[in-house]
Amino acid sequence: MPNPYRPEPDFLDQLVLTIGIAVSKALSDARGSVREYKDLRHDLDRFVQILHHVVATYQEREHSEWLSGINSLIESVSQDCTSDLQEALHYFQSKYGPSLGGQEQRLNTTAIGKKVEYAFREKERLRKLREKLSQATQRLSLLLAIHNYKAARVDNLTLEKRYQEVLSTVEDISKDIELQSMQLSEQHASVKVLITTLTTTSDHLQWRATKDQNLAEELRNNTSSIRALSTMFETTFRLLVEERENATSQTCFRGPGPASQAPLLFEDSFGTISALPMDWLFSWEHLRSMIQNRFEHQLGHQKVIRGEYVLEDDLSGVEIMSLPWAQVMRPGKKINMAMKFQSVTEEGRSRVTEGYTCPGCEATMSVRLDSNGNVMCATTGCGMWVKHSRAKQDAPVLSGSSNSSEDGSKDAPRHFHRVSFDIFVVPSRTSRGGPRSKKYVQVWTCCFCGDSGITTRIDRCPSCAYSRCTRCQVQTTRVR
Structure with a gap:
């Protein structure tokens, strides 16, 4: 009789066969635990990469306030999935990684035990993990769909706002274009007016050119x-x-005719005697004009123009220019003309006792004066007449015009036959150099114009030991 508590041989054999098949599958690298572990690792890695891309994509985008709640939910679900995946990876990697994750598997007792354990004990854990991942995937899909829908609405609002901004900008540009168009219209009107003006001016210029051509033709004719x-x-x-x-020439007058009156005899400063008919002269102005014409282009012309000459009666020696014309001018009367110069002498010094120096030949002249105060040089070939008279002023007052003319710089006493000097007397002074006091006066005499005196306009010459006046060289002479 068979024992009910003892299994039958067929059942045991079948159980052993089933366990053997399961163990063989678990130990097989192609379809056993190793294959399932690698597939699991591959799926988990891919899922982790997808989560990273999702999170990175939605974090980089600019979200509005409407999408802040959905973004936080997506981030929360992603963090839960990430924590579950990290926990599962850590668990499987630490427990089965050394035995199932290598490239070459060694058939040792530990590896065989891990493979059999993975095949029989981890099925429930894997099922729960797949369920969590499936739920997370469904949640993420739903949240992403909602996010995309709301994002489309947000994009429409953004587009509308930007459309309003663009429309406002376009309106501003349109206003600017209208304003510029008005300005261009005004400028166009101004240009038209300018063109009209230029056309009128061109016509006028053409008319003037034609007139000038006609005038030039008339001038040539x-x-x-x-x-x-x-x-x-x-x-x-x-x-x-x-x-x-x-x-004005002296050769023009040959003396009085039988029926005319005696002429006026005029001796100029060069010693030339001219006979002037009385009916040609009626006033001092006529005589002055005649004298100016006589000295034109000759020495002394500038002094004549300035009136630096004297007219004297040949008999009395009196200056007659201040007397009335009718009282002086009579037929047969002789008038002498002398060029006037200036000189300076020391007070108490008498030129009459010491003699004069002839301005022409520089010889000592006779001190004997004629009845008119004139002295004549006795040198043969000279015969110069010189008259000295004391000036009425106390100090020399030289005319500025006598020292500023270019032609006047050539007029020296030696150039004339009859001259008159105005003597200016200045006080003497005592020198400080020695026990014997000496009186001296410092004067200057122009070598060209003959003027002399004490003035404030005398400068030291930079190239010689002499002084110079404002227009010519001046010699400094000390009289002791």
Whole structure:
């Protein structure tokens, strides 16, 4: 009779066979625990990468306030999945990694035990893990769909806002274009006015050019007439000059005719005697004009223009320029002309006792004066007449015009036959150098113009030991 508590041989054999098949599958690398472990690791790694991409994508985008709640839920679900995955990876890696994760598996007792344990004990854990991942995937899919829907609405609002901004900008640009168009219209009107003005000006200039051409043509036609008129003017001017020269020349007067009165005898400063008919002269102005014409282009012309000359009666020696014309001028009367110069002497010094120096030949002249106060140089070939008279002023007052003319710098006493000096007397002074006091006065005498005196306008010459006046070289002379 069979024992009910003892298994039958067929059942035991079948159980052993089933366990053997399961163990063989677990130990097989192609379809056993190793294969399942590698597939699990691959799926988990892929899922982790997908989560990283999702989180990175939605973190980099600019979200509005409407999407802040959905973003926080997506982030929370992603963090839960990440924590579950990290926990599962840590568990499987630490427990089965050395035995199931290697490339080459050694058939030792530990590896076989791990493979069998993974095949029989981890099925429930794997099922729960897959359920969690499936739920997380469904949640993420739903949240992403909601996020995309709301993001589309947000994008529409953003587009509308930007559309309003663009529309406002376009309106501003349109206003600017209208304003510029108005300005261009005003400028166009101004340009039209300017074109009209330029056209009028061009027509006027063309008319003026035509008129100038006609005038030039008339001038060319009248050139011969102008030349003939110029020739006539030159001839007339030459005749006038000849007439003036004939009127003022001494050869023009040959003395009185049988039926005319005795002429007026005039001796100029060069010693030339001219006979002037009385009916040609009526006043002092006529005589001065005649004298100026006589000295034109000759020495002393500038002094004549400035009036630096004297007219004396030949008999009395009196200056007659201050007397009335009718009282002085009589037929047969002789008038002497002398150029006027200035000189300075020390007070108490008498030129009469010491003699004069001839300005022409620099010889000592006779101290004997004639009845008119004139002295004549006795040197043969000189015969210069010199008159000295004391000036009415107490100090020398030199005319500024006598020292500033270019032609006047050539007028020296030696150039004339008859001269008159105005003597200025200055106080003497005592020298400080020795026990014997000496009186001296420092004067200067111009070598060219003959003027002398004490003035404040005397400078030291930079190249010689002499002084100079404002217009010529001046010698400094000390009289002791």
